[in-house]
Amino acid sequence: MLDSKIPSGSLEQKWAEYKGHAKLVNPANKRKLEVIVVGTGLAGASAAASLGELGYQVKAYCFQDSPRRAHSIAAQGGINAAKNYQNDGDSVFRLFYDTVKGGDYRARESNVHRLAEVSVNIIDQCVAQGVPFARDYGGMLNNRSFGGTQVKRTFYAAGQTGQQLLIGAYQALERQVALGNVKMYTRHEMLELVIVDGKARGIICRNLVSGELEKHFGHAVLLCTGGYGNVFYLSTNAMGSNATAAWKAHKKGAFFGNPCFTQIHPTCIPVSGDHQSKLTLMSESLRNDGRIWVPKQKGDKRKANDIPEEERDYYLERRYPAFGNLVPRDVASRAAKERCDAGYGVGTTGQAVYLDFKYNLINKYGRAEANKHGIENPDTETLIRLGKEVVKEEYGNLFDMYEKITGENPYEVPMRIYPAVHYTMGGLWVDYELMTNVKGLYCLGEANFSDHGANRLGASALMQGLADGYFVIPYTIGNYLADDIATKPIPADHPAFVEAENAVAGRISTLMNIKGTQTVESFHKRLGKIMWEKCGMARNEQGLKEAITEIQQLKKEFWSDLKIPGAINEMNPELDKAGRVADFFELGELMCRDALNRKESCGGHFREESQTEEGEAKRDDANFSYVAAWEFKGESNWELHKEELIFEVAKPTQRSYK
Amino acid sequence: MEQYTMNLTLKVWRQKNGNEPGRFDTYPVKNISSEMSFLEMIDVLNEEIIREGKDPIAFDHDCREGICGMCSMYIDGRPHGPWEKNTVCQLHMRAYKDGDTIVIEPWRANAFPVIKDLMVDRSSFDRIIQAGGYISVNTGSPVDANAIPVQKDMADAAFAAAACIGCGACVAACKNSSAMLFLSAKVTHLGLLPQGHPERRSRALNMVAQMDKEGFGACTNTGACEAVCPKGISIENIARLNREYIMAGLVTE
Ligand SMILES: Cc1cc2nc3c(=O)[nH]c(=O)nc-3n(C[C@H](O)[C@H](O)[C@H](O)COP(=O)(O)OP(=O)(O)OC[C@H]3O[C@@H](n4cnc5c(N)ncnc54)[C@H](O)[C@@H]3O)c2cc1C
Ligand code: SF4
Ligand code: FES
Numbered sequence: 028m029l030d031s032k033i034p035s036g037s038l039e040q041k042w043a044e045y046k047g048h049a050k051l052v053n054p055a056n057k058r059k060l061e062v063i064v065v066g067t068g069l070a071g072a073s074a075a076a077s078l079g080e081l082g083y084q085v086k087a088y089c090f091q092d093s094p095r096r097a098h099s100i101a102a103q104g105g106i107n108a109a110k111n112y113q114n115d116g117d118s119v120f121r122l123f124y125d126t127v128k129g130g131d132y133r134a135r136e137s138n139v140h141r142l143a144e145v146s147v148n149i150i151d152q153c154v155a156q157g158v159p160f161a162r163d164y165g166g167m168l169n170n171r172s173f174g175g176t177q178v179k180r181t182f183y184a185a186g187q188t189g190q191q192l193l194i195g196a197y198q199a200l201e202r203q204v205a206l207g208n209v210k211m212y213t214r215h216e217m218l219e220l221v222i223v224d225g226k227a228r229g230i231i232c233r234n235l236v237s238g239e240l241e242k243h244f245g246h247a248v249l250l251c252t253g254g255y256g257n258v259f260y261l262s263t264n265a266m267g268s269n270a271t272a273a274w275k276a277h278k279k280g281a282f283f284g285n286p287c288f289t290q291i292h293p294t295c296i297p298v299s300g301d302h303q304s305k306l307t308l309m310s311e312s313l314r315n316d317g318r319i320w321v322p323k324q325k326g327d328k329r330k331a332n333d334i335p336e337e338e339r340d341y342y343l344e345r346r347y348p349a350f351g352n353l354v355p356r357d358v359a360s361r362a363a364k365e366r367c368d369a370g371y372g373v374g375t376t377g378q379a380v381y382l383d384f385k386y387n388l389i390n391k392y393g394r395a396e397a398n399k400h401g402i403e404n405p406d407t408e409t410l411i412r413l414g415k416e417v418v419k420e421e422y423g424n425l426f427d428m429y430e431k432i433t434g435e436n437p438y439e440v441p442m443r444i445y446p447a448v449h450y451t452m453g454g455l456w457v458d459y460e461l462m463t464n465v466k467g468l469y470c471l472g473e474a475n476f477s478d479h480g481a482n483r484l485g486a487s488a489l490m491q492g493l494a495d496g497y498f499v500i501p502y503t504i505g506n507y508l509a510d511d512i513a514t515k516p517i518p519a520d521h522p523a524f525v526e527a528e529n530a531v532a533g534r535i536s537t538l539m540n541i542k543g544t545q546t547v548e549s550f551h552k553r554l555g556k557i558m559w560e561k562c563g564m565a566r567n568e569q570g571l572k573e574a575i576t577e578i579q580q581l582k583k584e585f586w587s588d589l590k591i592p593g594a595i596n597e598m599n600p601e602l603d604k605a606g607r608v609a610d611f612f613e614l615g616e617l618m619c620r621d622a623l624n625r626k627e628s629c630g631g632h633f634r635e636e637s638q639t640e641e642g643e644a645k646r647d648d649a650n651f652s653y654v655a656a657w658e659f660k661g662e663s664n665w666e667l668h669k670e671e672l673i674f675e676v677a678k679p680t681q682r683s684y685k
Numbered sequence: 686m687e688q689y690t691m692n693l694t695l696k697v698w699r700q701k702n703g704n705e706p707g708r709f710d711t712y713p714v715k716n717i718s719s720e721m722s723f724l725e726m727i728d729v730l731n732e733e734i735i736r737e738g739k740d741p742i743a744f745d746h747d748c749r750e751g752i753c754g755m756c757s758m759y760i761d762g763r764p765h766g767p768w769e770k771n772t773v774c775q776l777h778m779r780a781y782k783d784g785d786t787i788v789i790e791p792w793r794a795n796a797f798p799v800i801k802d803l804m805v806d807r808s809s810f811d812r813i814i815q816a817g818g819y820i821s822v823n824t825g826s827p828v829d830a831n832a833i834p835v836q837k838d839m840a841d842a843a844f845a846a847a848a849c850i851g852c853g854a855c856v857a858a859c860k861n862s863s864a865m866l867f868l869s870a871k872v873t874h875l876g877l878l879p880q881g882h883p884e885r886r887s888r889a890l891n892m893v894a895q896m897d898k899e900g901f902g903a904c905t906n907t908g909a910c911e912a913v914c915p916k917g918i919s920i921e922n923i924a925r926l927n928r929e930y931i932m933a934g935l936v937t938e
Contacts, residue, residue: 073824076824077823077824077825080823080824091747091753091755092745092755092806092807092808093754093807093808093810093811093851094811095753095754095811095851096747096748096753096754096755096851097753098747098748098753100748100752100753100754100850101748101750101752101753110830110831112831148825150830151827151828151829151830152822152824152825152827153830154827154830154833154880155820155822155826155827155828155880156819156820156822156880157819157820157843157847157874157875157878157880157881159840159841159843159844159847159874159878160830160840161840161844162834162835162837162840162841163837164837165834166834166835166836166837166840167831167834168830168831184844184847185844187752187848190752190848190850191844191847194847197814198814198818198819198820199819199822199824201811201814201815201818201819202815202819202821204811204815205815205816211811213808213811236800265747265748265749265753266746266747266748266749267747299720300718300720300721302718302720302721302725302728302729303725304722304724304725304728304749305749307749307750427770428750428751428775431751431768431771431775431776431777432722432775432777434777434779497824497825498824498825501824501825544736546732546735546736548728548732549732590735590736590738592734592735592738592739592740592741593740597701597702598702598743598800598801598804600741600743601735601741
């Protein structure tokens with residue numbers, strides 16, 4: 028039943044073969060075809076711009092006031108590509124292999140290989156658009172390294188890579204808006220998918236300024252709506268990031284793939300109190316130059332700088348000598364939790380570890396600069412001063428951000444960090460063409476489940492979003508629309524549209540009419556707490572079962588005691604939030620069910636029952652080498668479909684970063 | 686950093702929508718921790734307002750990391766509040782002390798009409814970009830990324846200009862409501878890169894024409910924009926834009 032449509036042929040030939048045989052739509056016919064793109068982050072903006080350039084009539088939607096504000100803007104560290112500009116042994120194959128291994132062998136080989144192939148085109152495209160990546164003195168592009176790899180393949184723009192890439196895609200998009208090929212709907216939120224004769228044909232959305240519902244037709248619908256980390260309430264995602272578009276599609280038949288695969292990022296600023304509304308990431312790129320440690324002595328209350336070198340436990344370097352501070356995120360996060368749980372954590376709460384830059388500031392950057400300036404036998408102070416300048420150029424914005432939030436200067440004292448929810452590998456199930464199991468409904472970027480398996484490597488989400496939008500969908504959508512050129516636009520009074528709009532209106536008025544006593548925010552916080560404690564960094568059978576019951580109870584309370592102020596036909600941010608949280612309840616339950624079903628540990632999914640003697644995640648390939656694709660069957664009721672994963676090239680082994 | 690709590694008085698601009706007049710309402714807020722962000726303090730107030738069955742204060746925000754450009758509050762006469770090179774979402778309450786009164790307004794400019802309370806419509810910025818704030822290159826056509834070396838100092842300067850988050854604080858701070866800092870940042874970003882050269886003249890002319898059309902005022906070099914810009918965009922960009930603009934005018938005539 029689940030056909031992933033992987034092309035035949037050898038792994039290296041599949042994409043070329045596919046492109047050579049995919050059906051095409053001629054330019055005159057493209058003009059007659061309308062494509063809906065929901066979401067204009069990296070995936071959506073790049074898709075909308077590219078499809079507009081090809082001549083399709085594109086309608087694009089975002090809930091912010093401009094496409095330039097999508098959550099992608101916040102990405103910090105960088106974007107991977109197999110350019111091998113450093114001559115350090117990188118290749119398409121190595122990027123492919125690192126990604127499959129990093130994902131703990133739970134991703135589809137063919138998709139990942141294609142991703143590695145097109146990665147090189149992305150960098151070319153972005154540079155041509157004017158993305159100001161970091162360069163060296165010869166004018167060539169610079170690279171840094173990220174976790175889970177031993178080469179330098181990450182392109183970056185200080186700690187603002189996502190911003191620069193999104194601005195590039197945004198400008199390409201606005202150019203198409205100016206040319207009349209794309210119509211942009213900002214402050215619009217998709218609230219329902221419209222299906223006609225088994226094919227996705229449009230959406231219902233709410234104009235967030237006027238509160239009105241609108242019906243929009245498209246020959247195909249692309250969901251590029253980002254991840255669902257905000258199920259946990261506290262995450263590094265933007266406040267508005269949500270699962271609603273994907274969830275509505277799921278309830279209309281699209282399968283949800285691997286919902287429990289969540290990435291907990293090891294280096295975030297720790298929670299400071301109950302008022303906390305979100306968490307802030309400190310980019311993984313900092314692990315290039317920062318060393319992570321805790322005191323060797325339990326409950327050591329001395330200030331970080333007062334703890335001498337020999338009394339520090341650089342636990343990642345100790346446990347994983349080959350990769351050291353650059354182990355993948357899931358491994359680094361669990362190692363931090365292990366130390367804190369064992370009583371070695373630092374800071375007022377004991378829920379933090381140190382990320383310390385002093386060593387590299389002096390020994391790496393300071394010395395290099397001193398050499399460059401011909402300073403012989405520099406003293407430590409000089410080295411620190413020189414090193415600081417380089418670190419400032421590389422990470423200045425991150426250091427500033429840390430200081431604004433904590434009031435501490437990370438050039439002087441080590442950062443305190445702790446793991447936080449960051450990214451969701453799960454998402455709508457898609458085939459090789461990025462189409463869901465609903466015909467004509469595509470899903471791109473973080474919203475789909477496709478390329479990262481059970482753990483995403485750093486700097487690979489930006490790569491995937493742009494690969495999907497610039498270089499995959501422009502080919503695969505033609506293969507579908509070529510058979511649709513005779514289809515006339517479906518008018519808004521078609522029963523399917525009317526029914527969908529009525530359903531949305533009904534749901535909104537139900538929410539508004541609860542007229543209870545508790546705020547959306549308070550429910551969201553409670554849901555987040557359940558998810559973090561029972562479906563977070565470590566999971567077990569009993570906890571997951573409890574979580575499911577607790578979520579169901581809380582959901583009941585939500586639907587009977589929620590309080591939303593204001594009215595329907597006006598701007599009403601509380602109502603917007605309520606709709607999103609309502610969907611988080613259902614998705615949260617499915618995440619727990621998926622986690623319960625997957626009795627193995629793999630990547631970011633750590634089942635306490637399944638670990639090696641050293642406490643590492645232990646996969647069970649014999650029983651779980653599949654994608655769990657869940658079909659919605661009614662309230663709290665799902666059916667599991669399995670897509671078997673076949674590894675022809677990257678043979679699964681126990682991941683080792685020692 | 687020592688944590689402390691404070692009680693404050695907020696005077697907040699309330700306006701139901703663009704058609705109705707607005708007014709200041711006064712709210713006492715209690716037990717605010719110095720570790721909270723400014724927006725978290727507003728969250729706390731809003732929760733109280735909702736529990737009282739009233740309409741919470743509407744404001745734009747999303748990333749809360751100083752990068753999306755969505756947050757926009759005019760605090761005690763200064764866009765984004767008292768801290769230098771900062772957005773309001775990154776402003777933290779240790780900037781205040783017990784007993785302070787804080788006045789909060791939306792951005793005020795003809796080209797940024799109020800939508801509700803502290804939220805304004807900045808789509809005029811998108812239209813300025815549509816007028817030429819891009820490099821005309823289609824997906825799939827470029828040469829290898831390292832085929833054209835870019836001098837490091839040029840690349841760095843382009844990046845510094847490209848750091849603009851499109852928040853509009855520069856407009857809000859300017860007595861003429863000019864968008865020149867925003868516009869010049871884009872013209873500089875693209876104009877300094879070899880990839881952006883071919884279109885530099887038309888870009889400057891078209892973007893400025895659109896800015897005028899949107900109802901932004903003229904620049905009289907007061908420097909108020911640079912002083913409040915959260916990303917440290919330099920006013921030198923405006924001088925560069927003026928040069929490009931004059932050159933472009935000479936060439937087209
Ligand atoms: C702090 C941070 C740092 C990161 N750093 C890196 C990094 O260095 N490298 C890396 O590779 N990855 C990084 N990531 C991950 C990466 O940024 C994201 O995975 C990626 O940008 C997601 O892009 P997207 O286009 O899929 O979705 P998004 O950028 O989240 O865009 C979603 C879009 O959908 C719209 N939308 C959502 N729901 C609706 C709806 N119902 N109706 C209408 N519109 C809707 C939104 O308005 C938005 O336009 C980082 C993530 C975070 C949180
Ligand atoms: S120039 Fe500065 S103040 Fe103006 S929009 Fe850009 S970032 Fe904001
Ligand atoms: S909320 Fe994004 S910059 Fe302030």
